[in-house]
Amino acid sequence: MKNTVIIVAGGSGTRMGTSVPKQFLEINNKPVIIHTIEKFYFFDRNIHLILVISSGHRSIWDQISRNFSIPLRYEIAIGGQTRYHSVKNGLNLVKEESLVGIHDAVRPLIRTETIADIYREAANHGNAVPCVPVRESVREIKLSGSRIIDRKDLTLVQTPQVFLYTVLKKAYKIPYSAEFTDDASLVERSGVKIHLVQGDLYNIKITSPEDLEIAGRILG
C-alpha cells in the first residue's frame, strides 16, 4: 500500500520566545522541519508528503525551500486554528487509499527504523500509535496537594501515528472538541481500537530553546 505522511507545522512557537516558530529554527545549520522530512525520505523515497503550514508562515517556508534541498515532492495544506483543523486540511489532499502517518514537524529525532516499524504495524492492524513507558514516578496534582499514582498502567504517546486512510477519514467526520489531544483519541472515539507499538525514547518534541540545544547534541 502507498504511504502518505502529513507533517504538521502549524504551531506558532510562542513558547520559544522567538518570532520564528520552532519548526523553522535551525539545528546544526538545517531547519528542524528539514531534519524531520529527511527521516521520512529515508524511510520511503516515494512517500506522499503533505506539509501543513500556517498561512502566516508561508513566507518563512518559501525562504527555507529556496535555501535548502527538499528531498521529496510535496503539497502544502494551510494550517487551521487547532491541530485538529490542520490535520483535517492535510487529509483533504489525500486522494487514494494509503497508510497515512501524522507527524509533528517538531519531532526531528524520530528514527527511520521506528517509522518503518510503525507503518508496518499499521498495515497489519489498521493503525499503529507509538508509545514509550513512563520512567519516572508520577504524581497527580490536586488543589489540596499532590499524591503518587501508579505509573505501571500509563504510557506516553508520540508521533507518527499511522492509520488507514479510510479510518482517519471517518474519524475526522467527528466535529472538533478540545478533548482530542491527538489523532489516536479521535480515532478511538470513532469506535476503532488503538494498536500501541514501541516508540523512540528520544523522539522528543522541541518546544523550548533547551530542547533545540539538546536535540542538536543528539543529532550531532
Added chain:
Amino acid sequence: MKNTVIIVAGGSGTRMGTSVPKQFLEINNKPVIIHTIEKFYFFDRNIHLILVISSGHRSIWDQISRNFSIPLRYEIAIGGQTRYHSVKNGLNLVKEESLVGIHDAVRPLIRTETIADIYREAANHGNAVPCVPVRESVREIKLSGSRIIDRKDLTLVQTPQVFLYTVLKKAYKIPYSAEFTDDASLVERSGVKIHLVQGDLYNIKITSPEDLEIAGRILG
C-alpha cells in the same frame, strides 16, 4: 543548615545487559557516579556525602576510587534488598540535623543550579521534590485496550528529593512496602505534605545503553 546527600548506587544494572552496573559505566571516560558526585561537589564543597553501594559491587567501587579523583570526603553505606532498605542504611550514617537529599547515582545530568534550588526550597518548606511536566499525551493501558487520560494534572517526579533529617527519619520508621516508589511517597504517608518544585527536563535516569550514549552527547 548543613547539607547531606545520599547517593543511591545500589542497583544491579541487569537491564543494561552488562555485568557492571550502569552507575559504574563510563560516560566520556568517567564513571556515571563520578559525574553525579561532581555535581553535588559544585553545589556545596562541604556537603556530607554518603554513598550507598551493594556489597557485591564494593570491589568495583574500590577500583574506581583508585582510578578517579573523588572530590568529596564520603562514607559508604551498604545497599539493601530494595531502594527503601538502601536509603535507610544511608540514613543511619546521618548524625545531626541537616537537609538530606536523596539522589539516584544514575542521574548524572542534574544541573548544579537545580540542586541549589531544591535544597533552598527544602530549607524553606521542610521538603522539596523536583518535578517536570508531562509533555506527551498519556494513555492508560487496560486489559480491554487503552484510553487517553488527562495529562494536565500529572507530573513526573525526579531526584534529588530533599527533606529535613527529622522528617525523613520519622518517615523511615514506617515498615517497607512495595508501594513506596520514592522517598516522597513514604514521607507523604508519614503525614507530611510534599512541596513540589521545578526539576530539570533532561535529568534522565540512565537505564539502557541508549541512555548512556545520549547522556554522553548531552554532557559532551
